[in-house]
Amino acid sequence: MLKGSSPLIFERSTEDRFAYSLPDLEVEREELADIIDSKFLRRTEAELPEISELDLIRHYTELSNKNYGVDSGFYPLGSCTMKYNPKMNEKVARLPGFANSHPLQNDKANQGSLEIAYDMQEHLKALTGMDEITLQPAAGAQGEWTSLLIIKAFHQANGDYDRTEVIVPDSAHGTNPSSAKVAGFDVVTVKSNDRGLVDIDHLKSVTGEKTAAIMLTNPNTLGLFEEDIIEIRDIIHEAGGKIYYDGANLNAIMAKVRPGDMGFDAVHLNLHKTFTGPHGGGGPGSGPIGVKSELAKFLPKPMIVKNDDDSYKVEHNVPDSIGRIKPFFGNFGIFLRAYTYIRTMGPDGLEEVSENAVLNANYVMRRLEGTYELPYQQHCKHEFVISGSRQKKMGVRTMDIAKRLLDYGYHPPTIYFPLNVEECMMIEPTETESKETLDGFVDALIQISKEAEKEPDTVLEAPYTTVVSRLDETQAARKPVLRFQHENIVDEK
Known part of the structure; x- marks a missing residue:
């Protein structure tokens, strides 16, 4: 099994198990050549996992539970307006x-x-x-x-x-x-x-x-x-x-x-x-x-x-x-x-959307400005940028802060964009989030800043709660593993 993850569907495979029940073919395989052009006929069995229907359902349910979306949590991606889908x-x-x-x-x-x-x-x-x-x-x-x-x-x-x-x-x-x-x-x-x-x-x-x-x-x-x-x-x-x-x-x-x-x-x-x-x-x-x-x-x-x-x-x-x-x-x-x-929504509702989006963004921005660098002091609209340049002086970069946020249960905001702000974090709370959600997110960012100051290794080695811990990003970019192979399996015996 891959270290730190659930079994792959191929690892669940057991010979002669099936997740379907179909009638036998009424035509012998050799007769298919008379019906279908031979170049379209498979010469070997497909290398598919052999698994029961129940295990198949559990496999895909586990995968879906690892996905993150607006329905599962706060998603403050700046410039992407990840708001609730009614x-x-x-x-x-x-x-x-x-x-x-x-x-x-x-x-x-x-x-x-x-x-x-x-x-x-x-x-x-x-x-x-x-x-x-x-x-x-x-x-x-x-x-x-x-x-x-x-x-x-x-x-x-x-x-x-x-x-x-x-x-x-x-x-x-x-x-x-x-x-x-x-x-x-x-x-x-x-x-x-x-x-x-x-x-x-x-x-x-x-x-x-x-x-x-x-x-x-x-x-x-x-x-x-x-x-x-x-x-x-x-x-x-x-x-x-x-x-x-x-x-x-x-x-x-x-x-x-x-x-x-x-x-x-x-x-x-x-x-x-x-x-x-x-x-x-x-x-x-x-x-x-x-x-x-x-x-x-x-x-x-x-x-x-x-x-x-x-x-x-x-x-x-x-x-x-x-x-x-x-x-x-x-x-x-x-x-x-x-x-x-x-x-x-109607015209009045759409106007209220804009008002609440702007209100939420300014609320979060003002709560964070004493902890993180705020490059532009004027009121923002629906989103804003802050900088992790103060934390960088402590040896902790914006990327580290984003990874640590995962342990607090939040999807990180957009980072390192726009490029004209050093150590940029771009945050858009949208109008659909409650004050309680926004406060929890702000509190997490403030706590991470305190960790950066007092125990930076805690931030530098994050995340701890995700299926996969921190990767070697250089190796992941230069030598990505994009296809399952048996030699990728870690023998845990």
């Missing part, structure tokens, strides 16, 4: 009329689903201040890339082929420069000032005739609202560029202020963040984008439109479109969950 959303998404529909049905058979999609677009227009919406992108990063392709198409339609640069703040999400590069742009970095905001003088110096767009998150990745957003808008627009809004942090301003009213030309939203769609397990995500009217004709096709007779259709005749970027019209089950959330 079970009402799940129930609606599983209604047979939605769950059993298929995008290849004709429009007449899909009227209910199309109406939901169209209405969702209208809600997102109202929330963002944009003129048109598409639900097609499958995630935030794909929404970024799609928006930049639309901006490129706009410039090229105007004969402006020399706009090859996209400006990205040094505190931006990593997907921003990546999306710009994949869309074919050169990335230009604009520095932050000593208050964590866009340095206006530096922005002026890097903006010019080659500027296609600037990508901004507001509030930014440090959890700070860009106070000079109107001046930033004017600088970029006067240079002929467009302003793109990374909607990852909309949770801070929802129903309070709209990107469109700030002057943004395009926006993506993370329905699996702000609007409570499931976020873990790699997705599926949903990253709708919205644009102002002058960019609308370049949106990906097909579009979901409303006919004069109040019926709905999937419109493929969009001649200036950048083309299809996702099969059909998006991850329907995810935006159905988000639609349920929006309709359940």
Whole structure:
């Protein structure tokens, strides 16, 4: 058995045990060649574990209990908005009329689903201040890339082929420069000032005739609202560029202020963040984008439109479109969950979400500022950054603090991001957590700081309570063990 873990399913295997009961084949194996092409026939038995149904169930139940998610504990990942996924959303998404529909049905058979999609677009227009919406992108990063392709198409339609640069703040999400590069742009970095905001003088110096767009998150990745957003808008627009809004942090301003009213030309939203769609397990995500009217004709096709007779259709005749970027019209089950959330909360509820998210973040930040370094003193929005630089002087780094948090039962926050804050911890409590949960988390971080001062080895050797203790991270990166082999078994006899 692997040291410190439950038996692997292969270790549970005992010859001639089965977790299924199937009738014998009515066709002899050699006769299968007459039915199935021989190249598809297995020549040797599959190397599968032989195990009873009960042991199989216990195996997967044990695995599931080792997983960590929002339903099992506090998940304060900064910039990821890991908030509770209401079970009402799940129930609606599983209604047979939605769950059993298929995008290849004709429009007449899909009227209910199309109406939901169209209405969702209208809600997102109202929330963002944009003129048109598409639900097609499958995630935030794909929404970024799609928006930049639309901006490129706009410039090229105007004969402006020399706009090859996209400006990205040094505190931006990593997907921003990546999306710009994949869309074919050169990335230009604009520095932050000593208050964590866009340095206006530096922005002026890097903006010019080659500027296609600037990508901004507001509030930014440090959890700070860009106070000079109107001046930033004017600088970029006067240079002929467009302003793109990374909607990852909309949770801070929802129903309070709209990107469109700030002057943004395009926006993506993370329905699996702000609007409570499931976020873990790699997705599926949903990253709708919205644009102002002058960019609308370049949106990906097909579009979901409303006919004069109040019926709905999937419109493929969009001649200036950048083309299809996702099969059909998006991850329907995810935006159905988000639609349920929006309709359940209503405008007043969504505004209260933002207020509580900001309140929770400021409460946690102020409780921690005497223990950890607080690089920016102004009030934050829905998230904030602190630094473990004080603890580093004691020989304990942010990575060690994160690992020690596991012993206290908390998932660590985002660490070492953004890169412009030394020993950074990025914390987003979200609006869904209670004061008691927040206090427990803060108390744990304060206690870990005391341990770093008085008994640093306790922190340096953590975690102690997890299935796997601290790994050699260099070896794990350079020589990862990704596949089970019998020689990986530790003989404990």
